[in-house]
Amino acid sequence: MKNLVGACMFGQSGGPTSVINASAAGVFIEALRQKNITKVYGAANGIKGVLDEKFYEIDKEDVDELLLLKNTPSSALGSVRYKLKSVEEDETDYKRILEVFKKYNIRYFFYNGGNDSMDTCNKVSKYLLKSGYECNIIGVPKTIDNDLYGTDHCPGYGSAAKYIATTMMELYLDATVYNKGQITIVEIMGRNAGWLTAASTLASYKGYGPDLVYLPEKPFDIEKFLADVRKVADKNSGKCIVALSEGIKTADGKYVVEALAENNAAKDSFGHTQLGGVAATLANLVSEKIGGKVRAIEFSLMQRCGAHLASATDIREAYNAGKYAVRYACEGYTDKMVVFERQPGPVYKIKYKLMDIDLAANTEKKVPLSWIKPDDTGLTEDFIDYALPLIQGASKSPVEDGLPRFAHLKKIRV
16 A cells, blocks of 8 residues: 555564664654654554553654664563454454554554564454555564564574573583582573574584583473483583573473473463473472582573673664565555565675565474484584574663663653
């Protein structure tokens, strides 16, 4: 739908990252330049902000503060985990969204998030198309899990991968300093896709990484794990470092933390099992079965908010994802998601393209099985070649009084 004239709405959804605000900056700065966009709004807490008619006038913000979003972690507008029911099940939310869009003449809608967020974007897009309301809708990808289908990688992953690899290198030096052995088990985010845990092998590429790596792409055998740890520890004077995904499962599909604790984990608002604690659970088992000093470490939220270790490549690409989303929308494209296409050749380069958004909604991209070593305890050089370009460059975040200077938005309510 070309030459639409009206306001644009931008929302953030799902888990935050260290560069999600860089995409927001890309959307906002580019939208303010477009002559067909008459107002720029930012929804508070994603789609809930639209439903509750709670959003901010971005065109009243200082441009310098909007640019500082590029180096500000987390979701500046607030995030949400809210799943729209199907239209057939309940049309209430969709009618409300259409009502709000008509009231404020929203003709451009950009939604920034991962799998579930693209599902929301897809549902809204299809409903407005069916209703005959002209609004160009583009999904802006985001997830440290790197599991969105159709794109070479996702904004947020490169910085999280750099944080994990760097922290693993530092941890290696600390965990191996004593003459007595220590078994260290590190838990890294990743429900069904092991891209984040795989990033720990970038530390191994530099000689300071884990001895054993376990991804959810392969069934986790508890007895084999104990044998693997014992073998490495026996060879290395009792020292062994393990990196594993929080979402590792047994052969029967049960999360390891559930299998060992024999309990049913709590669910989040999307019905997903709330993970965490697998490192501590396995550390207790190792202590019982193998003995010696055992330490469990969970990287937890730090891996997604560590802007001080953000990749300059990731920041640039996240910003451009937002910028190109606006440009494509103003050219008349809708019902799409921005994707990265890696170009062939020895020098890393990507092209920003569009893909039908329903292909990304609720579809997970996992680590190729061919990139996992035959013994299921590490990654091949293929992964190193894939991931290294994504972590290049430092964030160069502005500093005041020795501490980072983050964006301060006025957040003027509509």
